[in-house]
Structure formats: structure tokens, C-alpha cells
Amino acid sequence: MIQFKNLNKDFDDGTEALKGIDLNLQPGALTCIIGPSGCGKTTLLKHINRLISPSEGDIIIDGESIYGKDVVELRRSIGYVIQQIGLFPHMTIAENIAVVPKLLGWTKGQIDQRVNDMLDMVNLEPDVFRNRFPLELSGGQQQRVGVARALVGNPDIILMDEPFSALDPISREQLQDQLKDLHSQLQKTIVFVTHDMDEALKIADQIVILRKGEVEQYGTPDEILQSPRTEFVKSFIGEDRMTRYLKTTNKTAKYYQDWFTMAAPSDPSKEVQALAELDELIHLFVDEKFDVVAVKENDELLGYLTKDSFIKALTSERGELS
Amino acid sequence: MSWLKGMYNGFNEFFLTVVDRRELIQMAFIEHLWLSFVSISIACLISLPLGIWIARAKRFAEPMIGVTAVLQTIPSLALFGFLVPLIGIGTNTALIALTIYALLPIVRNTYTGISRVSPAMIEAASAMGMTSRQRLFKVEFPLAIPFIMAGIRTATVLTVGVATLATFVGAGGLGDVIYRGLQSYKPYLILAGAIPVAVLANMFDFILKHLEKKSTPKGMRIK
Incomplete structure (x- = not known):
């Protein structure tokens, strides 16, 4: 569904962030992109909604190059969740979630209903939270709203850039579980960037391991744990995690x-x-x-x-x- | 008890001066208000778009703020003086000088207010498919309002003070009253001009401070 074709990105300062990425992400799968910091995982993600333009190469979604589409249309059809959450502090929770539907020109009734549904979906009581402001919510609650905001336009693709890494461990666990549930309910294509291997192993259907802008390995968590293709992958997963994982699965x-x-x-x-x-x-x-x-x-x-x-x-x- | 008597006499004489010259003071007050209000309005009309523009085209920001800063370093009396040979005397000269004076605080605060909107907000807004225009009006501008209002407040208080100089280009205002007092060695007349200026400046400050608080989006007042 999302296909990277020989994607290269050189930044102005000369760093080669991505080197010839060729990948075919499965439709409906939750794919984790993981790697050490500076490996290009966020850069790769931001290519999908064109926040970053490639130096070379192409990205195909549903058979069409994303560079042939209107960038605003493209972005409205892709959900996006970021680490800093990025809720607008001057808008209520309901208004924050309603941004995309308003841009898409839905009617007020449709929007209200959808906002309530979304809040229910991420386990926030609509009556309690609708009219609150982001700063009145805890980090975990804010990021739930962030997820609701990304899902509201019913996009086929959702991009998540280390969405849970700034949260406390308990909220993080909860949100990971919820995301897994949501994914199995909705069957959206989710691309999830993380630097946390445990997180990736827990939630991913497919894992892409990046190193210095190149794909080291792409496969299911089981495949990666059982047959790490390179020494780097092995050391990145860690001996402990491999044995622990294999013993329990x-x-x-x-x-x-x-x-x-x-x-x-x-x-x-x-x-x-x-x-x-x-x-x-x-x-x-x-x-x-x-x-x-x-x-x-x-x-x-x-x-x-x-x-x-x-x-x-x-x-x-x-x-x-x- | 002689100091009390002296003070009483002072107040009495001040009061008599005000009553005696009330028409002059009244007219000067209205002129002063009008000069300040019009020049601030024009300054807003110029500064807001300018501030927004340089916040987006960052390479113009330094030179633009530089120019307005240089304009403000010209001593106010000298600025009025420079303009007389160019435009002559009258209300327009005063308005132009006052407007130039009010530019810097508004431009700079608009620029700062918009520039300091966090990159995460901008990224979220763009990624949701807002056009650059929608982003400006729905996100950047509302978030910058407290800053912009603070700039307008600074500019207004400044302008009310500087507007006393309008009298030297024949544009009236409370400076007229002060100037007459100076010319005729009547300290109470000077006070009768100066006190309303101070009152006016404080009044504007108070009203705008209130407005600044009110215009800060509710969600941002929570701390």
C-alpha cells in the first residue's frame, strides 16, 4: 500500500539521511520503524505526508505517486500523531478534534457526533472532556486526544512519530494496549516510529530496522527475533531480549x-x-x-x-x- | 499647619485655573485623544501585516525591525522638526510622526508572537492539511494575540506621551495647555495640561491591559 522507491534524502548540511530506501509496507498492518537516533526513521515517516521532500525517489500510495497529488488533500487523508502531542492550546478538546472535519467541510451535526464517537473510542468521557482545554489534561489524556484527532477523518493511513515516548510508563503501557486494540478493530495502515524495541515488539505486525539511512531488516517481530540478519540487528535487539522473548512466545x-x-x-x-x-x-x-x-x-x-x-x-x- | 494651608491654596488656585480655562483644556483633551487614537490605528494597520509578513519571510525580519528601531531612536522633538520642512505644519505632520513612533513596539511584538509559536503546533497544523493561510488565522495568530496586544499597549502609552509635542507643529492637544503655561510662567496651567496626559496614559494602559487579558484565549490562561 505504501511503497518507497529508491528514496534518497540529503539534507542541506550534507547529511545523507536516507540512502536508497526500497520498501513495501503491508496494507492494514501496524509497521514500526525503529533504529538508533539519527538513523532517519522520523525523516522517513515525514516523507509520507510530504513534510519533507526527498532528494530522489518516489513514494506510491495505492498505486499513485504522492507527488502527483495535491499536498493539502494528501495530508487531510493521512492521520498524524507527534511526540510533542501538538494540541492547540486555544481550542477546546472538541475543537481540536474537529479541526480536520471542519477543513473537510462537514456539517455541525456530523462533527459533533463524530467528536463524541472519537472520544468514546479513546476512552475519554465526551461529557467530561469535550469542553476542557488541553492544558487541563494529563499527558496521557492529551495524547489520547492526539490519537482521536488523527483518526477523526477516517484516514486509511496513520503516521505516529514516537507518540508515547514522552509519557510516563503507566500511561505509555495503557496507550500501547489501546492502540493495539484500536488497530485490530479498525485495520488501518499505521506507520509507527519508535526507538523503544520493547514497544515495537509489543505492538508491531511488521518491523523495519533502520541504520544510518538504510534498511537493515524488514520483517515480523518473530522473524527478526529468530533470525536477525546482521550483527547490528542482533546487538540492537540485545541478547537478553531475544532469549526472554523466545521463552515466552x-x-x-x-x-x-x-x-x-x-x-x-x-x-x-x-x-x-x-x-x-x-x-x-x-x-x-x-x-x-x-x-x-x-x-x-x-x-x-x-x-x-x-x-x-x-x-x-x-x-x-x-x-x-x- | 501652614503647609496644610499652602496645599489648600495650591489646590484652590489649580482648581480656579482649570475652571477658568476649561474650554481650552476640554478642546485640547479631545484633540489629544483623537491624535493618539488615529495614529495608533494607522500604526496597527501598518504594523500587523508587516509583523506577520516578516514572521513568515524571516530574512526580512532583521532589516525591518532595524528600520523601525532606528526611526524610534530619533528624539521625538527632532522627528517633529524633521517633518516640518517636508510636510509643513498641521495635524498630518503630527499624525505621521506619532504613527512612525508607534510602529516598533507593534511590529516587534507581532513578529515575536508569531515566531514563538512552537514548531510542534506548526507541524501539527500543516500535517492536518491546513493551508498556510488557514494555519495563520486558526493557529499562529490566535496564539500570538497576547503578545500583539502587549505591543499595542506599549505603543499607545508611548503615543499619548509623545502627542504632547504635537503642539509644536500646530496640531493642538494637551501640549498646547502645557506650552501656554510655560510661556506665561503659570505652573498651574502646566499642571492642568500635564495631569490629563498622565490620566489619559494610565487610562489607556488600564483598558488595554484588561483587553489583553480578555483577548488571551481561555485555554491559554490555564497554568
């Missing part, structure tokens, strides 16, 4: 690689793929009564996993966890 046959043996003890009649899940292994060993399976990744033998070593692996894991 879907484990695959490959995860038990340490327990593999290379010599087949008896007849390895069953083959499983490296990405086979725990349930499948248990099914094979317990229900199908295999004593050993051969684990393969892309037709390449990784090793053999016996029933005994598998049980030992599970037992030792329990010990570690408790």
Missing part, C-alpha cells in the same frame, strides 16, 4: 538447536521444518510416538532432536523460568 524447533545431535541415533523417519512450533513437536513425540525427528531448514539438515533431549530441554527451561 511461540518457540520453534530451531529454538532447541542447542539440544540437537548430529548423529542420528536410530531411524529418523520424520522430518520437521525449523519453524515448526512447540505444539507440533509435542504432537509428534507424544501422539505419533516418534523417538527422534530430523530438523531441516531450507532442505538443509540442522540436526536431530530426540524425545529424551527434548524433554530435558523443556525441563531445564522450566527450571530457568521459575
Whole structure:
């Protein structure tokens, strides 16, 4: 849906912020762009609503180049949430949310109804909050309004630039959960910039890891955790996080690689793929009564996993966890 | 108790002077009010758009503020003097001089007020699809109003004071009363001109301060 084609951005001071970005973001997915500071993640995001113009390259949304569209129209069709929240202090909460509908020329009745719906959606009581001013709200409440404001025009795409990083940990957790819920309800394409790997792993469907203006890896959280493509990705995720994550989520046959043996003890009649899940292994060993399976990744033998070593692996894991 | 008697005599004589010259003072007061009001209005008409413009075209900001600042460093009496050979004497000369004097505070405050609107507001406004015009009127200008009003207040108080000099170009005002007092060595007549100027300046200050508070958007008064 959002397609970056050989996107390059050189700033006037000579920094190459983006170098040949080629990406195809999935429609309806929540994609996190993550990387260390200065990697170009915010720059990349701001290209999508043309707050920044590229030096070279193109961005295609729904088959059309965004540079062929009217910039004001484009921006009204894309929601935007920023870290500093950016609510207008001289407008009430309702007026803040109503900015885009007013620009789009909705009627007063439509706007009022929609504002109430939006406030409900982000769990703020409309009767209580409509006529308050931003400075009367806590940071977490303000950013909820920020999210409501971005969603109000029913855009297909929502851009979020580190929206929760200035909030206290509790509000941040709540808003992450809410965003996840909203996303599964609404199925919007969300592009979410963050520098917090835990946040990305928690909410993302897809993760883009950027480094010095280049894409290091693009994939689902599981893919990135299980097979980090470069040393940089590995160190960026961190050893701790990888083991912790893998212990608490879907484990695959490959995860038990340490327990593999290379010599087949008896007849390895069953083959499983490296990405086979725990349930499948248990099914094979317990229900199908295999004593050993051969684990393969892309037709390449990784090793053999016996029933005994598998049980030992599970037992030792329990010990570690408790 | 002689000081009390002296004071009483003083008040008495001042009062008699005011009653005696009430027509002159009344007319001068109205002229003064009119001169101040008209020149401030013209200064606003020039300064507001100018301030907005230089806030958007930043490279013109320094030179423009520089020019208005230089105009204001000209001693007020000299400014009236410069204008006489160019335009002659009369009300117009006074209005031009007073307007020039009032420009700087309004231009500078308008510029500052709009420039200090946080970049996050500007980014949010642009990203929501406001045109540059909509952004100015819906976001930047309302947020700058407290600053702009403060500039107008400074300019007004200044103008009310400087307008006493209008008498030297034959434009009347309370300066007339003061000047006559000076010429005829009548200290009470000088006071009868000076006190209304002070009252007028304070009155404007008070009213505009109130207006400044009122015009500050409600949501920004919360702290």
C-alpha cells in the first residue's frame, strides 16, 4: 500500500539521511520503524505526508505517486500523531478534534457526533472532556486526544512519530494496549516510529530496522527475533531480549538447536521444518510416538532432536523460568 | 499647619485655573485623544501585516525591525522638526510622526508572537492539511494575540506621551495647555495640561491591559 522507491534524502548540511530506501509496507498492518537516533526513521515517516521532500525517489500510495497529488488533500487523508502531542492550546478538546472535519467541510451535526464517537473510542468521557482545554489534561489524556484527532477523518493511513515516548510508563503501557486494540478493530495502515524495541515488539505486525539511512531488516517481530540478519540487528535487539522473548512466545524447533545431535541415533523417519512450533513437536513425540525427528531448514539438515533431549530441554527451561 | 494651608491654596488656585480655562483644556483633551487614537490605528494597520509578513519571510525580519528601531531612536522633538520642512505644519505632520513612533513596539511584538509559536503546533497544523493561510488565522495568530496586544499597549502609552509635542507643529492637544503655561510662567496651567496626559496614559494602559487579558484565549490562561 505504501511503497518507497529508491528514496534518497540529503539534507542541506550534507547529511545523507536516507540512502536508497526500497520498501513495501503491508496494507492494514501496524509497521514500526525503529533504529538508533539519527538513523532517519522520523525523516522517513515525514516523507509520507510530504513534510519533507526527498532528494530522489518516489513514494506510491495505492498505486499513485504522492507527488502527483495535491499536498493539502494528501495530508487531510493521512492521520498524524507527534511526540510533542501538538494540541492547540486555544481550542477546546472538541475543537481540536474537529479541526480536520471542519477543513473537510462537514456539517455541525456530523462533527459533533463524530467528536463524541472519537472520544468514546479513546476512552475519554465526551461529557467530561469535550469542553476542557488541553492544558487541563494529563499527558496521557492529551495524547489520547492526539490519537482521536488523527483518526477523526477516517484516514486509511496513520503516521505516529514516537507518540508515547514522552509519557510516563503507566500511561505509555495503557496507550500501547489501546492502540493495539484500536488497530485490530479498525485495520488501518499505521506507520509507527519508535526507538523503544520493547514497544515495537509489543505492538508491531511488521518491523523495519533502520541504520544510518538504510534498511537493515524488514520483517515480523518473530522473524527478526529468530533470525536477525546482521550483527547490528542482533546487538540492537540485545541478547537478553531475544532469549526472554523466545521463552515466552511461540518457540520453534530451531529454538532447541542447542539440544540437537548430529548423529542420528536410530531411524529418523520424520522430518520437521525449523519453524515448526512447540505444539507440533509435542504432537509428534507424544501422539505419533516418534523417538527422534530430523530438523531441516531450507532442505538443509540442522540436526536431530530426540524425545529424551527434548524433554530435558523443556525441563531445564522450566527450571530457568521459575 | 501652614503647609496644610499652602496645599489648600495650591489646590484652590489649580482648581480656579482649570475652571477658568476649561474650554481650552476640554478642546485640547479631545484633540489629544483623537491624535493618539488615529495614529495608533494607522500604526496597527501598518504594523500587523508587516509583523506577520516578516514572521513568515524571516530574512526580512532583521532589516525591518532595524528600520523601525532606528526611526524610534530619533528624539521625538527632532522627528517633529524633521517633518516640518517636508510636510509643513498641521495635524498630518503630527499624525505621521506619532504613527512612525508607534510602529516598533507593534511590529516587534507581532513578529515575536508569531515566531514563538512552537514548531510542534506548526507541524501539527500543516500535517492536518491546513493551508498556510488557514494555519495563520486558526493557529499562529490566535496564539500570538497576547503578545500583539502587549505591543499595542506599549505603543499607545508611548503615543499619548509623545502627542504632547504635537503642539509644536500646530496640531493642538494637551501640549498646547502645557506650552501656554510655560510661556506665561503659570505652573498651574502646566499642571492642568500635564495631569490629563498622565490620566489619559494610565487610562489607556488600564483598558488595554484588561483587553489583553480578555483577548488571551481561555485555554491559554490555564497554568
